Amino acid sequence: MNENKNLYGVTALFDSANEIIHAAKEVEKAGYKNFDVNTPYPVHGMDRAMGLKRSTVGFFTLFFGFSGTAFILLFAYWTMSVNYPMVIGGKPFFALPSFIPVTFETTVLLGGIATVVGILAVFFNLPSNNHPLHDTDYMCSVSNDKYGIVIEAEDPKFNENEVTELLKRLGAKKIHTVMNPGKESFPIFEGRFVVFLILVVLVVCGGTYFTLNKVLYLEPFDWMLEQDKLIPQEKSTIFTDNKGMRTTIEGTVARGYLPYPFKGQTIPTETLANPLLPTKKVLEFGKGKFLTFCSPCHGNYADGDSRLHGQFPNPPTLHSARAREFGDGMIYHIIVNGQNTMPSYETQTTSEERWAIINYIRALQRAKNAKPTDLQEVQKELGVNVK
Amino acid sequence: MEVDYSTEAAVVEGNLRLAEIDRIISRPIEERPGKKYLLALSISSSFLLIGAICVGLTFFYGVGMWGNNQPVGWAFGIVNFVFWIGIGHAGTLISAILFLLRQKWRTGVARFAEAMTIFAVMTAGLFPIIHTGRPWLAGYLTPYPNQHGLWVNLNSPLVWDVFAVSTYFTISLLFWYIGLVPDFASLRDKTISKVKKTIYSVFSLGWRHSNRHWQHYEKAYMILAGLSTPLVLSVHSIVSFDFATSILPGWHTTIFPPYFVAGAIFSGFAMVVTVLVFVRKVFDMENIITLNHLERMNKIILATGMMVGYAYGMEFFIAWYSGVQYEQFVFINRAFGPYAWAYWTMVSCNVIFPQLFWFRKIRRSVPAMFIIVILVNVGMWFERFVIIVSSLHRDFLPSSWGMFVPTLVDLGILLGSFGLFFTLVLLFAKTLPVVSISEIKAVAPGSQPSHAGNHNE
Numbered sequence: 010m011n012e013n014k015n016l017y018g019v020t021a022l023f024d025s026a027n028e029i030i031h032a033a034k035e036v037e038k039a040g041y042k043n044f045d046v047n048t049p050y051p052v053h054g055m056d057r058a059m060g061l062k063r064s065t066v067g068f069f070t071l072f073f074g075f076s077g078t079a080f081i082l083l084f085a086y087w088t089m090s091v092n093y094p095m096v097i098g099g100k101p102f103f104a105l106p107s108f109i110p111v112t113f114e115t116t117v118l119l120g121g122i123a124t125v126v127g128i129l130a131v132f133f134n135l136p137s138n139n140h141p142l143h144d145t146d147y148m149c150s151v152s153n154d155k156y157g158i159v160i161e162a163e164d165p166k167f168n169e170n171e172v173t174e175l176l177k178r179l180g181a182k183k184i185h186t187v188m189n190p191g192k193e194s195f196p197i198f199e200g201r202f203v204v205f206l207i208l209v210v211l212v213v214c215g216g217t218y219f220t221l222n223k224v225l226y227l228e229p230f231d232w233m234l235e236q237d238k239l240i241p242q243e244k245s246t247i248f249t250d251n252k253g254m255r256t257t258i259e260g261t262v263a264r265g266y267l268p269y270p271f272k273g274q275t276i277p278t279e280t281l282a283n284p285l286l287p288t289k290k291v292l293e294f295g296k297g298k299f300l301t302f303c304s305p306c307h308g309n310y311a312d313g314d315s316r317l318h319g320q321f322p323n324p325p326t327l328h329s330a331r332a333r334e335f336g337d338g339m340i341y342h343i344i345v346n347g348q349n350t351m352p353s354y355e356t357q358t359t360s361e362e363r364w365a366i367i368n369y370i371r372a373l374q375r376a377k378n379a380k381p382t383d384l385q386e387v388q389k390e391l392g393v394n395v396k
Numbered sequence: 397m398e399v400d401y402s403t404e405a406a407v408v409e410g411n412l413r414l415a416e417i418d419r420i421i422s423r424p425i426e427e428r429p430g431k432k433y434l435l436a437l438s439i440s441s442s443f444l445l446i447g448a449i450c451v452g453l454t455f456f457y458g459v460g461m462w463g464n465n466q467p468v469g470w471a472f473g474i475v476n477f478v479f480w481i482g483i484g485h486a487g488t489l490i491s492a493i494l495f496l497l498r499q500k501w502r503t504g505v506a507r508f509a510e511a512m513t514i515f516a517v518m519t520a521g522l523f524p525i526i527h528t529g530r531p532w533l534a535g536y537l538t539p540y541p542n543q544h545g546l547w548v549n550l551n552s553p554l555v556w557d558v559f560a561v562s563t564y565f566t567i568s569l570l571f572w573y574i575g576l577v578p579d580f581a582s583l584r585d586k587t588i589s590k591v592k593k594t595i596y597s598v599f600s601l602g603w604r605h606s607n608r609h610w611q612h613y614e615k616a617y618m619i620l621a622g623l624s625t626p627l628v629l630s631v632h633s634i635v636s637f638d639f640a641t642s643i644l645p646g647w648h649t650t651i652f653p654p655y656f657v658a659g660a661i662f663s664g665f666a667m668v669v670t671v672l673v674f675v676r677k678v679f680d681m682e683n684i685i686t687l688n689h690l691e692r693m694n695k696i697i698l699a700t701g702m703m704v705g706y707a708y709g710m711e712f713f714i715a716w717y718s719g720v721q722y723e724q725f726v727f728i729n730r731a732f733g734p735y736a737w738a739y740w741t742m743v744s745c746n747v748i749f750p751q752l753f754w755f756r757k758i759r760r761s762v763p764a765m766f767i768i769v770i771l772v773n774v775g776m777w778f779e780r781f782v783i784i785v786s787s788l789h790r791d792f793l794p795s796s797w798g799m800f801v802p803t804l805v806d807l808g809i810l811l812g813s814f815g816l817f818f819t820l821v822l823l824f825a826k827t828l829p830v831v832s833i834s835e836i837k838a839v840a841p842g843s844q845p846s847h848a849g850n851h852n853e
Contacts, residue, residue, distance in 0.1 A: 047605045089549075097551045107550070110553075122566065124616050124619050133601075138598075153418055
């Protein structure tokens with residue numbers, strides 16, 4: 010072992026590839042373990058001369074490459090068959106042949122990245138810009154056109170004189186000792202650099218904020234927020250009445266809006282009959298339409314408890330005897346015609362919707378004025394034995 | 397001019413010593429840029445600016461600024477994409493496939509070709525993104541968990557494309573960088589400027605030319621070459637799937653993958669020769685990028701050019717042999733229809749002119765080869781134009797036939813893509829070693845041990 014704690018090792022330079030191969034062999038033979046050869050390019054046969062084992066990088070690539078394969082296949086399986094299965098081009102959900110391209114690419118991608126990161130970080134232990142050999146004449150020479158060998162002080166057999174002697178005997182041109190660098194100084198902690206970093210952070214943060222919050226909402230990056238269309242209830246300057254929502258043109262009949270024969274009469278002597286049966290589907294449909302068109306004034310259960318907070322006179326309850334005695338046709342008539350303050354809903358609702366609403370009102374009325382016999386009906390329906 | 401083809405020509409001519417190689421290669425980096433360089437840079441960056449303006453117009457007003465519309469929905473955007481991706485293929489072919497085939501001559505041109513690959517793929521990658529019209533949403537192309545609960549469709553060739561091109565770019569970049577690490581170390585130990593030294597130190601990662609590293613390094617280099625070889629073949633195959641998996645007559649053919657790969661190598665080599673002809677002259681590298689190298693590349697151009705020619709012929713044969721009326725119409729329309737001029741430009745540039753490379757004189761004459769490779773570049777651009785536009789403009793329903801006419805913005809973006817590519821190439825030539833220093837040293841005469849004397853192996 011060496012006495013000088015600060016000594017890194019002894020370096021020697023040679024002029025030709027033949028010499029360095031010879032030197033490496035001899036040093037190996039002399040029993041040194043911690044030595045290295047530095048050459049401007051890989052010299053053939055050096056691995057054998059130095060007694061190095063085969064490189065194991067290949068296993069790294071193999072492992073990560075196949076991890077990529079496995080990952081992408083599982084990913085394809087999960088996304089395309091489990092998480093969001095969709096039939097595409099009549100293929101099965103897990104269509105292996107058409108996943109081959111991405112599988113191959115991912116294998117290569119992961120294998121390649123792992124190889125590069127692996128050799129640099131794991132095999133070479135880079136980056137290592139503070140290695141004692143840096144910034145020496147030795148390094149400059151082997152970077153250019155010389156061939157060097159270095160025997161490290163860490164070697165158990167190391168003895169400065171013996172090593173120098175051996176290298177001289179091998180015909181080295183220049184022999185130097187290399188010291189470990191003193192205390193490391195980290196230029197990244199220098200004031201100037203810290204200020205620079207803070208500036209970078211500010212610029213990046215500011216730029217990101219500006220991009221994400223301002224730029225992305227400008228035209229044309231506005232996420233399609235700006236759209237040249239009218240939304241319901243919007244004003245439009247195109248029409249003279251400034252209404253964005255249009256009503257049917259006079260003299261035309263739209264689908265589902267057959268003219269109502271008793272229009273304008275206050276109390277028609279004759280009314281239409283309800284063509285819809287109160288099936289579950291019709292009631293569901295009617296409920297939706299009732300909640301949309303009628304409930305703002307009449308309340309969710311037709312109690313006349315308007316949701317408009319007095320902005321419009323409250324209508325009477327539809328559970329009154331009067332309203333219950335109305336024929337379906339009469340309510341239909343009120344919807345189409347309006348009644349006193351209640352406006353006409355002729356343009357907003359189709360006749361099918363009106364009949365469905367009426368069925369739903371009937372259901373509400375019956376529910377609010379249920380008789381004991383109704384309860385029996387319900388129980389019968391539910392299959393509960395009453396007696 | 398007698399050339400002896402029976403022995404392998406020296407990779408490095410003029411008996412250069414290692415230190416001289418080092419000096420020649422690093423000189424362009426260390427010298428201040430000359431007038432000619434600045435002139436070239438200003439021209440290419442002006443083109444780039446024109447392209448940038450046209451792209452800006454596209455983003456602002458939408459892709460309606462381009463000439464493509466029904467029925468030609470894919471035009472310049474995709475033509476340029478396929479063209480530039482193709483250019484990239486030569487680099488990987490030289491750096492990976494020729495490496496595995498132990499073609500030593502590749503060392504002189506590999507670095508440059510790899511750089512061109514990277515720049516060409518970057519240029520190419522822009523096109524699909526700007527073609528979407530909303531390029532800032534390009535992230536949607538990647539499979540990531542999102543609030544819509546949607547995933548990309550892994551059955552779609554367009555998604556394969558995203559995977560292929562991004563993998564290709566990443567692997568090429570890594571391959572290129574890993575090759576540059578020892579050169580950065582050499583530059584680091586040569587330079588006297590403090591700033592440069594810091595930069596080189598960062599990028600060289602503290603490389604020490606240690607043989608314990610070289611050992612893994614060489615292995616890793618070979619592995620990367622092994623990975624890149626099928627990769628480069630897959631990329632243009634997948635690009636061709638964008639067309640071949642459709643049901644459009646003129647696209648729906650099984651010959652597309654090999655045909656595209658051959659075409660890519662063909663066009664890529666043409667571009668490499670185009671650029672290297674200048675580089676070796678301007679940077680006095682005639683001894684490192686030798687005439688023999690150029691001649692070899694010309695031979696590859698000749699070979700791949702004939703493959704492409706075969707594919708052109710075979711397409712016609714299959715159209716006739718299939719008996720499908722629509723196929724037959726598309727090919728007759730290609731050769732004699734309104735875009736016949738484009739078709740015959742393509743055939744003459746890609747098939748006829750490269751035949752001149754049968755003559756040794758032309759193969760080894762720099763001006764002659766320059767003219768031919770420029771024609772090949774033009775021809776290969778037109779090949780993609782012909783495939784895309786002439787197949788789309790007249791398909792099944794004559795009532796929906798139409799013509800494609802490029803707009804000024806289209807042309808501006810095409811010009812801009814050349815601007816981008818050449819600006820990057822020029823910046824590269826002045827900032828990084830254009831030839832791999834360590835690789836060239838390794839193949840210089842007398843650099844490897846003779847295994848004589850006391851080497852009993």
